[in-house]
Amino acid sequence: MMAAFGSDLIPLRRLWDEAHCLRVHEAREVEAVLVNFEEHYPQLYFSVYIGELPPTLTAIELSFLLLNRGLFWAEHHPRLNEHAIALVLDPVARTAALMVGYALEEILPPRVLQRILRNVRTPLWHAEYAPAITSVVNEVARTVRKVARGALRRDVLPPAAIEEFLGGSGASRQMLDPDMEDGGDSSHSRLLP
Amino acid sequence: MRRFPIARVCSIVTGWIALQSIVLQTEVRSEKADRFLALPQWEERDHLDSLGAGLWPDDFNPALIIHPAMLSKGENDAAQVADDSWLRFLPRSLFSNRKAHETIEPALVDISAEALRAGENAPGNTRVIDPQGILGEAQTEDLTRFLVFHSENANVEARFFLLDVGQQLPPGVDLSQIASGEIARGSGCLVVYPLGAPQRARLFLSQNVTRCVEANYLETLAAACRLDAQKASDPVEQLQRFATQLSTRLFWLERAFPAVKPEPAVVVLPALEAHPQEPVPTLSEVSLTGSVQSVERFSFAVFRQRWLPWIGLGLTGALLVATIAIMFVRWLRRRRRQTVWILPDYDHRQPMRFGGPHCGACGATVKYG
Numbered sequence: 001m002m003a004a005f006g007s008d009l010i011p012l013r014r015l016w017d018e019a020h021c022l023r024v025h026e027a028r029e030v031e032a033v034l035v036n037f038e039e040h041y042p043q044l045y046f047s048v049y050i051g052e053l054p055p056t057l058t059a060i061e062l063s064f065l066l067l068n069r070g071l072f073w074a075e076h077h078p079r080l081n082e083h084a085i086a087l088v089l090d091p092v093a094r095t096a097a098l099m100v101g102y103a104l105e106e107i108l109p110p111r112v113l114q115r116i117l118r119n120v121r122t123p124l125w126h127a128e129y130a131p132a133i134t135s136v137v138n139e140v141a142r143t144v145r146k147v148a149r150g151a152l153r154r155d156v157l158p159p160a161a162i163e164e165f166l167g168g169s170g171a172s173r174q175m176l177d178p179d180m181e182d183g184g185d186s187s188h189s190r191l192l193p
Numbered sequence: 194m195r196r197f198p199i200a201r202v203c204s205i206v207t208g209w210i211a212l213q214s215i216v217l218q219t220e221v222r223s224e225k226a227d228r229f230l231a232l233p234q235w236e237e238r239d240h241l242d243s244l245g246a247g248l249w250p251d252d253f254n255p256a257l258i259i260h261p262a263m264l265s266k267g268e269n270d271a272a273q274v275a276d277d278s279w280l281r282f283l284p285r286s287l288f289s290n291r292k293a294h295e296t297i298e299p300a301l302v303d304i305s306a307e308a309l310r311a312g313e314n315a316p317g318n319t320r321v322i323d324p325q326g327i328l329g330e331a332q333t334e335d336l337t338r339f340l341v342f343h344s345e346n347a348n349v350e351a352r353f354f355l356l357d358v359g360q361q362l363p364p365g366v367d368l369s370q371i372a373s374g375e376i377a378r379g380s381g382c383l384v385v386y387p388l389g390a391p392q393r394a395r396l397f398l399s400q401n402v403t404r405c406v407e408a409n410y411l412e413t414l415a416a417a418c419r420l421d422a423q424k425a426s427d428p429v430e431q432l433q434r435f436a437t438q439l440s441t442r443l444f445w446l447e448r449a450f451p452a453v454k455p456e457p458a459v460v461v462l463p464a465l466e467a468h469p470q471e472p473v474p475t476l477s478e479v480s481l482t483g484s485v486q487s488v489e490r491f492s493f494a495v496f497r498q499r500w501l502p503w504i505g506l507g508l509t510g511a512l513l514v515a516t517i518a519i520m521f522v523r524w525l526r527r528r529r530r531q532t533v534w535i536l537p538d539y540d541h542r543q544p545m546r547f548g549g550p551h552c553g554a555c556g557a558t559v560k561y562g
Contacts (some may be wrong), residue, residue: 041534060558067552081551082539094562103539105555113557124561148534156533 012070014038018051019091026130033134037141042157044104044144045072045084048133052092059088059097067101087136089129096124098136107147108140116140301361309366312354317375320344323355327388332429336436343440348447349402350381351439358389358428368397368476377476380453384418384439391422391431397476405452411479414442449495 014034017027034046047070053062063086070086072079082101085108089096098113116139120132304325311324320340321333328336336353344350352372356362362385369377376383377399385395396415403411422435447453546553 040532041536043536058558060554060556063556064547064549064552064554068549080539082541083536084551086556093560095558095560097556097558099552099554099556101552102543102555103536105553107536108555110555110557113555114559117557117559121559121561144536145534148536150532151535153531153533156535 008069009071010066010069012045012047012066012072014047016047016049016051018049019089021050021089021091021127021129030130030133033137037137039153041141041144041148043079043083045079046087046137046140047072047084048087048089050089050091050129053088053090059090059093059095060099063088063097063099067099085140087133089124089133091127091129094124096120096132104144107144112143116143300359302359303363304356304360309363312372313370313374315372317373319352319372320350321353321355322372323353325355325357327355327357328429328432332432336432339436339440343443347440347443348380348453349443350379351436351443352376352381352383353432353436354383354385356385356387358387360387361393362395382439382443383476384435386432386435388432389428391419391435394419394422394435396479398479399476402446402453403477403479406446406450408479410446410449414439414446415479417442445495449498 015022015027015031022030030048034048037046038044047066049062049066053059066086066088067081067084070081070084072081072084080101080103082103084101085104086099087096088098096117098117100108100113116136119139120135123129123132123135308324312322315322315324320337321328323333340351340353354368354371362368368383368385371383375381376397379399380401381399382402383397385397387393396411396418398411418435418438421438422431425431425434543553
């Protein structure tokens with residue numbers, strides 16, 4: 001099967017709504033849930049694909065392909081494909097598939113994955129994709145938390161970037177360091193060492 | 194020539210004769226009825242005679258009966274103001290000359306000095322002081338048993354000094370020596386009760402009670418006893434209701450003011466007897482002229498002294514617990530927000546399945562349609 005699809009890497013996003021089943025605010029909510037999941041589980045990566053699959057490809061096959069050919073973007077922490085989770089929804093075939101990498105097989109065996117998917121059959125049947133995806137993500141997080149070790153963010157992750165830190169106050173790096181506009185050295189700033 | 198049938202002529206004649214006979218019989222019956230049921234001839238002079246011979250009062254004048262439609266506007270308004278619309282068809286003289294019965298209060302007589310002295314000489318354990326023998330023996334025993342029962346269970350004991358309905362206490366009389374001065378020494382109350390006149394009952398309380406209890410509360414207590422006694426009409430029943438209400442209210446008083454306790458018995462040493470004695474404690478009178486509102490009003494004194502500290506303590510505790518709970522929840526949320534979850538190390542030496550370098554097709558699928 002891997003040979004049939006070649007060996008090219010597929011750049012993955014957190015949410016791929018090719019079937020346009022989600023409204024804008026729903027897509028933003030799902031994106032926020034996935035970002036929150038990645039922040040609390042820096043090793044894991046959750047990818048959701050919603051689209052109509054060709055007759056020759058099933059949802060479970062696509063999830064297998066995504067996990068083996070996917071290229072995940074790691075921002076702060078190295079994320080391996082072995083720690084990835086793929087959820088594929090086919091609104092035409094009305095099929096859902098959930099698959100995990102090698103590292104999560106012991107934590108999320110097929111029996112648990114089947115239970116998680118079974119619990120979201122009703123919202124999926126009502127085409128409520130956003131609540132269904134949120135429920136799957138939360139249930140996966142709850143299951144993984146049982147075997148994970150808790151640690152403070154500052155002990156595991158590097159400190160946030162200055163732009164991100166100042167983003168909430170509306171200030172920018174240039175406002176605090178006017179020498180940057182002139183191409184000067186930012187080390188002369190009194191506010192920013 | 195046309196021939197009339199004889200039978201037809203006969204039948205016509207017979208019918209005519211029968212009709213005439215019926216008409217004659219009807220006229221005779223009507224004449225008899227008119228003769229036996231003759232209507233009286235109405236004459237104007239009989240009108241007043243018949244009214245005067247009825248049940249009307251002697252000063253009834255039918256000319257004073259005015260139909261409401263004939264009244265002028267001013268009179269009509271005045272009638273409405275007086276709220277006597279149901280009197281419109283009755284002569285006004287029936288009500289205009291009526292005067293309220295003036296209740297003549299009997300002149301009150303001071304109780305005799307002998308009776309007062311007998312009350313002072315009564316033993317200290319006397320509950321019902323009745324030197325004149327006003328109350329019956331059985332009622333006296335009942336009231337005595339009730340007051341003895343009350344004194345056994347309450348700190349503030351009650352005693353009754355009975356007067357006759359037309360008697361009163363002499364002005365300026367000192368009741369501190371009643372029942373050998375036992376009332377004034379401890380925590381007790383004395384009710385000077387004119388039998389049959391609970392509104393003139395007087396309530397005296399020892400200083401041990403009056404200095405611990407608010408005057409407003411005592412007035413409410415006295416007014417409640419008076420009002421409960423006035424619900425009955427029988428003098429003995431009034432006395433029983435007064436005593437029952439007084440006993441109940443004294444129990445409430447003890448709960449509201451726990452400081453009211455009987456004075457401990459002090460053993461007087463012979464050496465102390467030589468010193469000049471302290472002034473004799475006197476009784477303080479409580480007015481019984483409280484209103485119904487004061488009786489039914491919520492007792493803020495009881496609330497303030499008994500429940501307010503507990504309510505304040507409970508509210509403070511609840512506030513403290515709520516504050517701690519809120520702080521704990523906020524700390525938990527902040528802690529959870531700052532917590533990341535790290536999985537144990539992964540063993541990369543696992544064999545590949547289905548040719549997948551990262552995933553071995555460990556998944557599940559469902560159809561929801």
